[in-house]
Amino acid sequence: MSTETYFQQVEKLLAPLNPDERFEAIEYFKDYAQDANLDTGDALVAQLGTPKQLSRQILADYSIKATETQQVQGTKSNNRATVRQIWLVILAILSLPMAIPLAITVFVLIGAAIIVLISILGSIWITIAAVTISGFFVGGVSLYAAVGLVLTNFMTAVTYLGMGIAGLGLGLILIPVLKWFTQASFRSFAKFFRWVYQRLSRRRQTVEVTNK
Amino acid sequence: MSMPISADLLDGVVLAVLKHDDAYGYNLTQQIQDKIPLSPSTLYPVLRRLKAQDWLETYDKPYQGRNRRYYRITEAGRNHLTGLLVEWTAYKKQIDYFLNPTQPQKEA
Numbered sequence: 001m002s003t004e005t006y007f008q009q010v011e012k013l014l015a016p017l018n019p020d021e022r023f024e025a026i027e028y029f030k031d032y033a034q035d036a037n038l039d040t041g042d043a044l045v046a047q048l049g050t051p052k053q054l055s056r057q058i059l060a061d062y063s064i065k066a067t068e069t070q071q072v073q074g075t076k077s078n079n080r081a082t083v084r085q086i087w088l089v090i091l092a093i094l095s096l097p098m099a100i101p102l103a104i105t106v107f108v109l110i111g112a113a114i115i116v117l118i119s120i121l122g123s124i125w126i127t128i129a130a131v132t133i134s135g136f137f138v139g140g141v142s143l144y145a146a147v148g149l150v151l152t153n154f155m156t157a158v159t160y161l162g163m164g165i166a167g168l169g170l171g172l173i174l175i176p177v178l179k180w181f182t183q184a185s186f187r188s189f190a191k192f193f194r195w196v197y198q199r200l201s202r203r204r205q206t207v208e209v210t211n212k
Numbered sequence: 213m214s215m216p217i218s219a220d221l222l223d224g225v226v227l228a229v230l231k232h233d234d235a236y237g238y239n240l241t242q243q244i245q246d247k248i249p250l251s252p253s254t255l256y257p258v259l260r261r262l263k264a265q266d267w268l269e270t271y272d273k274p275y276q277g278r279n280r281r282y283y284r285i286t287e288a289g290r291n292h293l294t295g296l297l298v299e300w301t302a303y304k305k306q307i308d309y310f311l312n313p314t315q316p317q318k319e320a
Contacts, residue, residue, distance in 0.1 A: 028259075031238070058257065
């Protein structure tokens with residue numbers, strides 16, 4: 001492997017980074033390779049590791065930031081990916097070096113936050129879902145009634161017809177709302193946990209500042 | 213030795229080396245590797261983070277037909293280093309109290 005292919009592979013593996021970050025990382029290691037006289041691919045692998053190992057090390061540092069950009073790019077935010085992010089962030093929070101009393105507090109607070117959020121969002125979700133389902137149900141029953149009455153009692157049938165169409169319409173309108181609400185809740189959930197993580201990981205820096 | 217060095221301490225080591233003189237990536241790695249076992253790729257994320265915090269800045273200098281990137285400590289970086297030193301001294305004293313009790317302990 002030549003040094004060129006080595007860096008081409010690293011560049012490919014750094015695809016999750018934005019072009020500026022990728023360029024800067026590659027430049028740093030190209031600089032390094034030239035200063036260290038690493039002029040063959042083998043020498044590079046011996047010092048910096050395989051392209052895969054090197055890129056993984058660079059990317060590890062970006063992991064939290066990377067999940068954010070991934071979301072900004074809005075890859076049709078599928079909920080399962082969002083849930084995975086939430087777990088990653090919770091794990092990251094729990095892995096922060098903390099004193100035990102603080103750790104317990106944080107743990108309990110996270111638990112409480114999860115329960116409160118799930119309850120609030122869950123009840124809103126169930127309300128919307130209930131209205132949607134009853135809209136369809138009333139709509140369906142009314143239409144059925146309308147068909148039965150159309151010959152015997154025309155005016156009542158028309159009333160039922162109107163109710164049926166209104167019910168179905170309500171249901172149809174609420175389906176996208178329900179879908180949007182589900183996604184939005186998952187996303188704000190993820191955002192909340194990232195915020196907690198950032199606050200906690202910043203704590204240590206503020207301690208340093210006050211020590212000065 | 214297999215004791216991991218914390219990110220804060222590595223920040224301090226890099227800033228302390230740069231306090232004496234500006235350095236480029238390879239040179240900086242060499243200076244630290246001389247005393248602390250360090251893989252060649254360790255410093256990149258550290259330097260990136262320190263730069264993002266404005267604790268150091270970079271400039272390019274031509275060298276043998278290419279640009280070499282140098283790192284220079286900032287005033288904020290010097291302040292941060294002082295803070296780290298205070299914390300490290302206190303921390304070292306706490307650990308030494310138990311691990312190295314034969315040494316005379318100054319009463320706090």
